[in-house]
Amino acid sequence: MKLAVSGKGGVGKTTIAALLASELAARGYRVTAIDADPNPTLASALGFPTPPTTSLLDLRAEIEERVGGSDGFIRLNPRVDDLVERVAVAHGGIQLIVAGAISRGGAGCACPQNVLLRRLLDHVVLERDEAVVIDLEAGLEHLGRRSAQAADALLVVVDASRSSLETAARIRRLAGEIGVARVLAVANKVRGPEEEASLPGSLDGIELIAAIPYSDALAQAERAGEPVTGADPAAQAAAARLTDALQIRCERRVSV
Ligand SMILES: Nc1ncnc2c1ncn2[C@@H]1O[C@H](COP(=O)(O)OP(=O)(O)O)[C@@H](O)[C@H]1O
């Protein structure tokens, strides 16, 4: 399963990516988690005892050497697997890669760091034989067409706020433009069945596949810098239902 998680800032992308990655690991998948947010927090959410010291985009010399840029020429398909091995750290059956922040240049520019980040996502989605969970920013600019089309689903996290629902609609349009096969919604911080029932009508046709309840224990774990996995049995059970729903929709069909 190759999954990317998006949604408005603060809605719970990292929390859900962590719950999902640990649930997949518990089910026996080999899991690679990618923190593609320039402000990385996934290591902490997953309870990594020693967070990665180097992010992929910190490898300046290697990026310069492989992607180029200073001579005005950019190589778009650099090798990345060995760089991944250098920055990846493992804990609890999950291999984590922190992408890091792009230091200059606007979104969509062909600067070398952008090229490498896009190449990383292509690599994990297209070339690695394991479950992949990508914690994205609200935008999709680093998801190139190839990985967008090959990913099993783009999960859009929403809460009951109008702004998160508007962001979800925007993400869906962007996803359509780059050919994402499946856009699915997860509701987070849900305060009761009434709120959950009100959401599908505001989702502009995006299928809502699971709801994670509002949980003081999750918020408390985040404040304390403790892992969100295992912080709250109700949230973990909801993450298990989310994983079931994803498996039903995304498991690759085996031809007979
Ligand atoms: N189900 C939940 N219940 C309560 N608080 C939550 C829940 N999910 C996330 N949070 C809290 O909301 C804040 C933002 O979550 P985070 O996962 O970092 O969002 P994002 O990655 O989308 O910016 C954090 O303080 C987190 O602990």
Ligand SMILES: [Mg+2]
């Ligand atoms: Mg986050």
